[in-house]
Amino acid sequence: MKTRDNYGKSSSDDEAGLDLRGLIADFRRYSLLFGVVFCTAFVLILFPLLSQTPKYVASSAVMIDPRSVNITNASEQVLSDLPQDAATIDTEVSLIKSSSLAEMAIRELDLDKDPEFNPFLNPRKKYFGLVTEPQRPEAALTPLEKKARQQIITNIVLGGLTVRREGTTRVINISYSSTSPEKAMRIADEWANFYLAQQMEARFEATRSASGWLDSRLDELRGQVESAERAVQQYKIANNLMSSTGSTLTEQEISSLNQQLAVVRVDEAESEARLATARRQLAAGSTGEDVGEALNSGVVANLRSQSAEVSRRVAELEARYGPLHPEIIKAKREKADIDQQIRNEIARIISNLEAQVQVQRQRTSSLAGSVGSARGVLAGNNRAQVRLNELERDAQAVRSLYESYLERFKETSSQEGMAKSDARIVAKAKLPMGPSSPKVSLSVALALVGAFGAGAAAVLGRRAFDSVLTTSTDVERHLRQPYLAGLPDLASTVEKGHKRTDPVTYVTEKPLSVFAEGFRSLRASLLYTRDGEQARVIALTSCLPGEGKTTASMCLAQIVAMAGQTVVVVDCDLRRKSINAYVQDQPEAGILEVLDGSATLDQALTDGPGGKVKLLPVKPESYTTRDVFGDPSMDGLIAELKERFDVVIMDTAPVLPVVDTRILVRKVDAVVMLVHWRKTPRDAAQKALDLLISADAPMAGVALSQIDVNQQAKYAYGDSGFYYKAYKGYYTE
Incomplete structure (x- = not known):
């Protein structure tokens, strides 16, 4: 806030x-x-830095190559090519800096036998290198200690490695720093080779792992295929769903029976037609000789031929002999016998036709029954076919999966031994010409x-630890009081080699000096206020002794006197009695005598240096334990001094060690607290201010005393003293 x-x-x-x-x-x-x-x-x-062992840096370079070479017909590699985005290349940079590559370098290049990388090969130093002792042999180490040593060596090896990407390119620089240029070049080169070898090994391992997994998976799938196909066959056998040409045996049987039934029905119809025709001819009065079946019979034809021959012979005999001739009778009896044979043969043929029709009918009925039975079996087979289709789909799915795995296994097997790296070396390391550090x-x-x-x-x-006050800003910021003036240290204002002069005398002799100007500024701050009220009774105090109160009081009095005002300086420091140093003649009485009524004010007043300033000192041998400043007589003295003088300056005791000042300040018009420039602690000044404020002192502000104006120009940025060198020529010293 x-x-x-x-x-x-x-x-x-x-x-x-x-x-x-x-x-x-x-x-x-x-x-x-x-x-x-x-x-x-x-x-x-x-x-x-300059005492370090010289280090040499060698660099090789690898490029992440997105191009691929297709040697086999395999559509995909087991381990796909690296994508070429920035994140992938940064990942490869991290892999190059990995501990696995460092361990490979240590193993392949025997770096653990090199003292540069293995500090355990050197004697152990103690007490700042003054005492050495041998390292513990590796055989005496526990597995955990061996692992810790190996990790230390790995970290040291990695400490010499620098891997960075060249801008936004796909080129990665691998640099190594070593105490030997040859060693740096060798490690930088081999590190790139190790990286490529690691990539190849990763691909080989991925391919081998994939092949092994595919092989085991194929064995499993092969068993599943055999089991599924066995289930299909067993189900076919159990449900009579066996097939040979794409259809089941029942379907083939029905087809064959249907064909036979059709043939039999045709034969039956044909036989019935012949039988019906023969019966119609016989019914029409035919002897049967003209029946179609008889016409086709060889027996009938032969008998008819014999009958014709006998008829011709009868005709010849009748022409030769009479009708009653024995030969004629014999011939007629022979012809009648042949005709009877023809009739018998025709009857037999008709009987055969009837038997044939009956057989055809039985065959048709039998085949029709077989077809019906087969169709019943087929209906049952169709119901069983639903489950068979499900089993066949399962078998086909397993078979397809098996075939896809088998194809991938063949592709993977073809890639073994032909894996390629995604990177290639584009620059070999060169021998360093000089040390890099x-x-x-x-x-x-x-x-x-x-x-x-x-x-x-x-x-x-x-x-940060500077707890003193230096500038007006310090006063206003830390003490929350107006800054009245800066009072220079006289020694800092005069040229070196000049005769040392009393400050009070110097103010009189050099009224236009920078030293006098400080007190003139203090007077102006006290006598010319915004509200127009002039402070006539002024108390100068400090928090600690030795802050220049008496000198400041005397110099301020001289400035006031030179301005044409009457002024008196009252010594209110009853212990130090510092004003006596400026008294020309030892007084017969002092302030204590005036207050106790043993002397008048005129008897106690004396002239100060130059005679323009009146002094009211403390008689050297006077002392009292009474609270003289709180006595009404002090009020009367102040009133009398105000009547006789324009300005009354009271040189008081320091606030912290003496309580007198806290009693006196209630009776004055303005209180000026002096703070020794860059000496008095802020806390002490703040404590003194708190005591004065709690005593209802009319605080005019704070003035810094004994300022080294030359040093102030370095300290006081923002303060007028900062520009002292610019305006010092304006004063007359």
Whole structure:
């Protein structure tokens, strides 16, 4: 939360951001500290850098190659080619820096036998290298200790490796740093080879693993295929669903029976037609000789031929002999016998036709029954076919899966031994021409940066622990009081070699000096206020002894006197009695005598240096334990002094060690607290202010005393003292 003091300035304004120019002023202020720390840090950083063992760097380069070479007819590889996006290439960079490659390099290049990478080959140093002792032999190590040693060696090997991608390209640089140029070149080259070998091994391993898995899977699927097909065959046999030409045996049987039935029915119809025709001819009075079947009979034809021959002979005999001739009778009897044979044969033929029709009818009936029975079986088979179809689908699915796995197994087997890497070496490492480190220019630059950082840290640390008051900003920010003036230290305003002069005398002799101007500024702050009220009774105090109250009181009095005002300085420090140093003649009485009524004010007043300032001192031998400042007589003295003088300046005791000032300040018009520039702790000044404020002191503000104006120009950024060198020629010293 922002707070505002009684002079309207935000207490957080100066803390809102980084005051760059203020920091520069701090660096100027602590330039000696910065210089000492900078030089020390520069040496401490640069010496170890330049004392390092020279390191040589060799680099090889590999390129992630997206192009592929198709040798086999396999549609896909077991391990697919790497995609060419940035994330994949960055992943490959990480793989090149992996511990597995480092372990391969250690194993293949025997790096664990090289003291550069295996610190356990060197004697162990103790007590800052003053004492050495041999390392424990590897045989005495536990498995965990061996693993820890191996990890340390791996980390050291990886410490010399640098892998980076060239911009946005697919090229990866592999650099290695070593104390030997030949070793650096060898490791950089072999590291690239190890990376390619690892890629190839990954593909081989993936292919072998895939082949092994496919083989085991094929065995499993083969068993499933055999089991499924066996189930189909058993179901076919159990349900009479066997087939040979794409249809079941029942279907084939029905087809054959239907064909036979059709033939039999045709034969039956034909036989019945012949029988019916023969019966119609016989019914029409035919002797049967003209019946179709008889016409086709050889027996009938032969008998008819014999009958014709006998008839011809009868005719010849009748022509030769009479009708009663024995030969004629014999011939007629022979012809009658032949005709009877013909009739018998025709009857037999008709009987055969009837028997044939009956057989045909029986065959037709039998075949029709067989067809019906077969169709009943077929209906049952059709119901069983639903389950058979399900079994066949299952078998086909397993068979298809088996065939796809078998095809993939063949493709995978064809890839074994023909795996290719996704990367190739595009640049071999070259022998380094010179060491890459330590580089003098880089070491100096690092030392400069480190030294500057150390110096800056020292300055900032000193600034952070700086608990004194330096500028008007410090006063207003930390004490929350108006800043009245800065009172210079006289020694800092005069040229070196000049005779040392008393400050009070100097103000009189050099009224236009920078020293006198500080007190003139204090007078203006006290006598010319915004509300027009003039402070006539002014108390000068401090929190601790030795902050220049008496000198400031005397110098301020001289400035007031030179301005044409009458002024008196009252010594209110009953212990130090510092005003007596400026008394020309020892007084017969002092302030204590005036207060107890043993002397008059005129008897106690004396002239100060130059005679323009009146002094009311404390008689050297006087002492009292009474609370004289709280007595009404003190009020009367102040009233009398105000009647006789324009300005009354009271030189009081410090606030923290003496309580007198806290009693006195209630009776004055304005209180000025002096703070020794860059000496008085802020906490002490704040404590004194708190005591004064709690005593209802009419605080006019704070003035910094004994300021080194030359140093103030370094410290006081934002303060008028910062520009002292610019305006010092304006004063007359």
